[in-house]
Amino acid sequence: MSRLSLLILLASMLVSSCNQPDDDGPYVTTPYVLQIPQGLPPMDAFIPIDNPMTVEGVALGRKLFYDPILSGDNTQACADCHNQELGFGDPRQFSEGIDGSLGNRQAMTLINLGWNQFGFFWDGTEATLEIQALKPVTNPIEMNTTWPEVEAKLNADVDYKHLFKQAYNVDYIDSLTVAKAIAQFERTLISGNSKFDKWYNQQSIQLSESEIRGFILYNSEGADCFHCHGLGGLITDNRFRNNGLDADFSADEGRYLFTGIDADKGKFRTPTLRNIFMTAPYMHDGRFQTLEQVIDHYSQHILPSATIDPLMELVGNGGAQLTQQDKDDLIAFLRTFTDDEFLANPEFSNPKP
Amino acid sequence: MKKTLMILMVASVALTSCSKDGCIDPTALNYDPNAEQEDGSCVYVTQNLNFTFNSKLGAADFAFDTEALVNGRKVKFTQAQMYLSGFAFNGNSGQYTLTDPHLLLKADVSEYNLGNLPVGNYTTFSFSAGVDSASNHLDPAGFPSSSALSSNNPDHMHWGWDPGYIFFVLEGMVDTTANKDGAANAPFIFHVGLDAFRVDMAFAKQVNSVADGITVEMDVDWLKLLDGTNMTGDVSTRSTHTSNNLGLASLMVSNVDGAFSVH
Numbered sequence: 214m215s216r217l218s219l220l221i222l223l224a225s226m227l228v229s230s231c232n233q234p235d236d237d238g239p240y241v242t243t244p245y246v247l248q249i250p251q252g253l254p255p256m257d258a259f260i261p262i263d264n265p266m267t268v269e270g271v272a273l274g275r276k277l278f279y280d281p282i283l284s285g286d287n288t289q290a291c292a293d294c295h296n297q298e299l300g301f302g303d304p305r306q307f308s309e310g311i312d313g314s315l316g317n318r319q320a321m322t323l324i325n326l327g328w329n330q331f332g333f334f335w336d337g338t339e340a341t342l343e344i345q346a347l348k349p350v351t352n353p354i355e356m357n358t359t360w361p362e363v364e365a366k367l368n369a370d371v372d373y374k375h376l377f378k379q380a381y382n383v384d385y386i387d388s389l390t391v392a393k394a395i396a397q398f399e400r401t402l403i404s405g406n407s408k409f410d411k412w413y414n415q416q417s418i419q420l421s422e423s424e425i426r427g428f429i430l431y432n433s434e435g436a437d438c439f440h441c442h443g444l445g446g447l448i449t450d451n452r453f454r455n456n457g458l459d460a461d462f463s464a465d466e467g468r469y470l471f472t473g474i475d476a477d478k479g480k481f482r483t484p485t486l487r488n489i490f491m492t493a494p495y496m497h498d499g500r501f502q503t504l505e506q507v508i509d510h511y512s513q514h515i516l517p518s519a520t521i522d523p524l525m526e527l528v529g530n531g532g533a534q535l536t537q538q539d540k541d542d543l544i545a546f547l548r549t550f551t552d553d554e555f556l557a558n559p560e561f562s563n564p565k566p
Numbered sequence: 567m568k569k570t571l572m573i574l575m576v577a578s579v580a581l582t583s584c585s586k587d588g589c590i591d592p593t594a595l596n597y598d599p600n601a602e603q604e605d606g607s608c609v610y611v612t613q614n615l616n617f618t619f620n621s622k623l624g625a626a627d628f629a630f631d632t633e634a635l636v637n638g639r640k641v642k643f644t645q646a647q648m649y650l651s652g653f654a655f656n657g658n659s660g661q662y663t664l665t666d667p668h669l670l671l672k673a674d675v676s677e678y679n680l681g682n683l684p685v686g687n688y689t690t691f692s693f694s695a696g697v698d699s700a701s702n703h704l705d706p707a708g709f710p711s712s713s714a715l716s717s718n719n720p721d722h723m724h725w726g727w728d729p730g731y732i733f734f735v736l737e738g739m740v741d742t743t744a745n746k747d748g749a750a751n752a753p754f755i756f757h758v759g760l761d762a763f764r765v766d767m768a769f770a771k772q773v774n775s776v777a778d779g780i781t782v783e784m785d786v787d788w789l790k791l792l793d794g795t796n797m798t799g800d801v802s803t804r805s806t807h808t809s810n811n812l813g814l815a816s817l818m819v820s821n822v823d824g825a826f827s828v829h
Binding site: 440519524 | 630631644645705706707711712716717718720725726737738739751752753754755799801805807810
């Protein structure tokens with residue numbers, strides 16, 4: 214018995230020493246410690262155990278995020294439709310794929326995604342950031358390629374071979390590891406230092422009178438934003454709701470297309486309002502160009518339907534009937550969610566000079 | 567060395583037998599029939615405590631997006647949940663209060679684990695609808711992610727509202743026609759909070775310890791919470807966020823106790 218275990222021990226030592234690459238040294242990663250701003254909860258519970266945050270993984274994910282190697286003709290990177298200065302959103306109503314094809318939903322922003330527990334995309338179809346990251350690569354109207362093609366390109370690249378070895382200790386780069394690295398980078402995209410945060414969470418500055426009036430409207434039944442968007446943390450509940458944009462959903466049935474449940478017709482994710490002033494156009498189909506149009510919708514134009522969210526409780530009158538002063542104040546307040554530090558954070562930008 | 571240890575042991579045994587202090591609770595593992603005075607040394611076997619809440623719409627089982635009648639009006643729920651807190655069990659060995667006191671009762675979930683309860687014989691138990699006043703004013707981002715009160719709990723009911731958590735939420739659609747013969751297509755919203763609106767409830771129930779855990783089974787009739795309402799075209803008859811419509815909130819609160827019963 215003891216001779217056998219000795220053999221096993223020797224064999225395992227042999228195997229592990231085979232894993233040691235000649236040039237990369239031992240596999241050692243540096244833990245990446247997320248800096249969670251005041252007002253946001255810990256993220257630890259939502260980080261998959263098979264993809265812990267590492268400095269190497271985040272750096273690799275960032276490089277991939279900005280690299281058009283992931284697209285069919287090497288012209289398009291994630292960042293082409295997710296622009297940091299615009300809250301990682303796309304100013305176009307519908308993003309354009311490598312072949313010029315248009316989608317039918319607006320590109321989502323990438324802000325505080327690490328806390329989302331309700332699946333990704335407007336309809337929640339993808340359960341995790343890792344799975345989500347696989348999708349745009351093969352979507353014919355986006356990057357329009359196949360994973361075997363992308364894997365071949367990455368495995369032929371000496372830099373990537375080295376970086377994946379460092380971050381994940383793999384000799385062959387596969388799609389799941391690419392997605393893991395991108396997900397790690399996305400988890401670092403934390404916004405929590407806006408003017409609003411400095412006022413509400415850090416209590417280090419004052420808001421103007423107009424902003425305060427807007428806050429009161431936001432956080433009361435006046436304009437009633439807070440029921441879905443909350444206050445203080447994510448500025449979204451990440452839930453799926455029908456906010457009364459349409460009475461007929463034939464153009465896009467929303468979450469119903471994923472779940473097949475009638476009650477989900479016309480429901481889309483509540484987006485975060487962090488950096489909202491920078492992330493036009495608005496709604497799942499980018500129908501509104503300005504915050505004025507968005508507020509006009511909630512004020513006057515909410516449409517009844519079978520799946521309207523009960524929180525649209527004033528649907529009977531079309532909405533909250535805000536005055537022009539209310540609307541101006543509300544927009545002034547919404548602009549306090551702009552986090553300049555996030556939008557210009559050098560750690561989120563293209564790592565290539 | 568060995569000798570010293572021996573002496574110490576003998577001395578400690580001698581000391582113990584001299585004083586008549588010990589565990590005087592017969593349900594404890596280390597119950598000492600000779601002890602006369604409790605010294606706080608009792609060690610208990612604990613058991614897993616589970617609650618089953620059978621959610622109802624009157625006599626029927628609860629279901630979302632399903633019609634039921636309130637005061638003759640069709641209603642359909644889209645949301646129904648409530649914080650319960652301060653679970654305590656009373657019996658011949660005194661009162662035991664559970665350490666993690668908050669539970670978020672959801673109408674579409676029936677099984678809840680409340681952690682460990684010492685083995686014993688209990689005759690009554692109690693809990694409150696709502697959040698205890700201390701927790702009610704803490705930052706929801708500060709609770710551990712496993713807590714029902716954590717902002718990481720996907721169903722938490724804290725929206726940055728100053729007075730604290732919402733204790734219970736009922737949302738759905740109601741028929742508001744005068745003749746009560748229309749469709750359930752107008753929203754109703756009941757969001758009730760405030761420290762003063764916490765409802766303490768007590769129930770008589772023999773709970774005897776068994777080795778492999780106990781389950782307390784209760785019924786919760788969510789329709790009862792709407793007793794006394796008459797929801798019409800006037801939004802104030804079918805919407806309260808507590809402070810903006812205290813009358814309607816109070817009516818809901820007065821219905822809470824009657825909505826819970828031991829199965």
